[in-house]
Amino acid sequence: MAPDADPDTTIEATQLTPGIHRVETITDGKIHGYHVLEGATGPILVDPGYVDAPTTVYEPFLVDLGWSLADVSLAVVTHSDADHFGGNHELREHSPGVTIAGHVADAPLMESVDRILEERYSQFADEHDLTYEQKVYDWLTGMMGPDEPVDLRLRGGESIRVQDRQLRVLHTPGHTKGHLALYDPEYDLVIGGDAFFGRGLYDAEGEYLQPPPYYLYPEYENTIQLVASLEPDQLSFTHYDVLTGDEIDDFVAESLDFVAEIETLALEIVEDLGPVTLEEAIEAVVDRRGSFGLDADLAFPLTAHYGELVERGDLETVERDGRVAWTRP
Known part of the structure; x- marks a missing residue:
């Protein structure tokens, strides 16, 4: 079952910097703020999102800008979680020439529903006899389309052209081994998926959804300090409002x-x-x-x-x- 958009919520689009847009909706009561970049050869998606997000979330925005899904040239998947890569197959269906890119450590999990269910979402089963309830697995599976290959393996340190400047690809592990974020040094903006989490994830009403789900330490702490060292003016992660100024300092402090x-x-x-x-x-x-x-x-x-x-x-x-x-x- 795909996530259900809340009936009173519309898709909101915000230009964060020239050529970088945030496309936000609420599904299952949770903020999902994805990103569109104006690339050199067409729009670039940062996370195709959950299973039908390419058509339900991205396409209306792209049409407003005079594009379509068929024009998407590149999709950068920040990490191997269902609500970030689950739309890879649907995106490819509408844009057969798209290049799907992800970190080399996370790409194998993005490519296989069976593998991510076993190695990530059931990783505590063997040693600790702990698994989710079946309804959670059904929810996770429902966010993922059919298996889809990842074309380009990244490692961090690459650059992506947006309009007349270059964004830096950052390797930000902790939540996953291969988590990625993007940094726009000209406008001091960091965008990404789930690089860090404050004291946890909340729904749109401010109620707890889950604790910070990092499983690599000290890598997670190093990621927080890396982003803080960039002193960004804006921080745009998928499941939080866009943060600025003192809000970023507070979020970093809460995370640490x-x-x-x-x-x-x-x-x-x-x-x-x-x-x-x-x-x-x-x-x-x-x-x-x-x-x-x-x-x-x-x-x-x-x-x-x-x-x-x-x-x-x-x-x-x-x-x-x-x-x-x-x-x-």
Whole structure:
């Protein structure tokens, strides 16, 4: 099942800088702000979006600018999540000559529904016996069209021409191994998918949807600091309003504070409970900090920090009833 656009919400388009546009809608109560670039040989999409977003979200905007989906020359997929690459197949159906590009580390997951369901959306099944409810898998699968190849593997450091200037491709791992963002140095703008998350994702009414789902640490913290070092005037991520000025500073600070808090909390839980499984750690976080909505996604940051703590020698892994657990050495 594809996401449902909220009935009272229209698609809103905003020009962020010359040649860079944000096309925003609300689906399943969640902000989706995608981006269109005016490239040298036609429009460039930053994330084709969920399964039918090319026709339901992008096409009306492109028509207003005198283009069509057939004119799209390049699609840069920021990372391997269903609501960012799920529209790859539909885009190719309407623009057979489009080049679909993604980071080399994420491209294999974007190309295969089976693989992303197994390796990303079920990554805690084997060691921790944790999976989503079936309705979540149905929702994720419904956002993805048929398998579609990724034509161009990126690594970060490339440039993309927009009008008379070049944007820089940034490798911003943490949420995924191959997450990408784009930086416009002339106008101090950073656009991307889900590079970092403050204290979590919220719906359009400000209610928690999920905690920050990063699973690579310290890469996630490094990404936050990289973007902060650019001192952008505007920050446009998919599931948040466009941020400017002090809003960016606050969002960066919230993101870093959450990282520090969850690492401290992860250690405290091991100290208090002894050998602790991932399921027990999630329950303990919710008991101490309250619900984040989809609390199962606390598995991502918790395993990121427990893995780093094991690497540093502060913790070690043991087995309890066929599951991985963490304890002091």
